[in-house]
Amino acid sequence: MCPQFSIEDGTNKEWRCPDFVALDFEKTQLIVAEVSTGSDLGRVAKKADQIYKHGIPKIKMQLARIKSIPDLAGWKVRMQMFVREDLKGDLDKRIKKLGFEADVISLEQTFRRWKLEWMIEQR
Numbered sequence: 001m002c003p004q005f006s007i008e009d010g011t012n013k014e015w016r017c018p019d020f021v022a023l024d025f026e027k028t029q030l031i032v033a034e035v036s037t038g039s040d041l042g043r044v045a046k047k048a049d050q051i052y053k054h055g056i057p058k059i060k061m062q063l064a065r066i067k068s069i070p071d072l073a074g075w076k077v078r079m080q081m082f083v084r085e086d087l088k089g090d091l092d093k094r095i096k097k098l099g100f101e102a103d104v105i106s107l108e109q110t111f112r113r114w115k116l117e118w119m120i121e122q123r
Contacts (some may be wrong), residue, residue: 007051007058015058018051023069030063030075032056035082037107044083045094052079052100082107 005021006014020033032051036044056077064073079102083091092104 005059007055008062010058016047016051016055018055021059023072023075024078028075030059030072030077031080032059032077033080033082035107037084039084039087041083041087041091041094044081045091045098048079048081048095048102049098049100052102078103080105082110085109
C-alpha cells in the first residue's frame with residue numbers, strides 16, 4: 001500500500017495523488033482509494049472521475065516499469081471511495097451518473113469492525 005501515490009503527468013511531474021494505491025496480489029488487482037470526511041461530494045466525485053478516466057492509464061504506465069511483478073500494468077483496477085455513512089448513498093448515485101464503477105464504503109463501517117475488536121481485546 002502506498003499512501004499519496006504520485007501520479008506523473010507524462011513529463012515526470014506530479015499530476016495528482018490518490019489517497020492510497022494498493023496492490024491486491026490475491027486478486028491480481030490494483031486498488032485506488034480516496035478517503036473523505038467532508039461533505040462536498042461534488043469535489044470528491046469529480047476527483048474520482050478524473051483519476052478513473054485519466055489517472056488509471058498513467059498509473060498503469062508507471063507500474064509497467066516495475067519488472068519484478070509480471071504483467072502488473074495489465075492488472076484490473078478497482079476504485080474504492082470511503083466517505084461518511086450519511087453521504088454513502090449520494091456518492092453512489094453521483095458515481096453511477098458519471099459512468100464508472102467504484103466501491104463506496106462508509107468510514108463508520110470500516111472502523112466499526114476495528115473498534116469492536118480493539119475494545120474486546122482491552123477487556
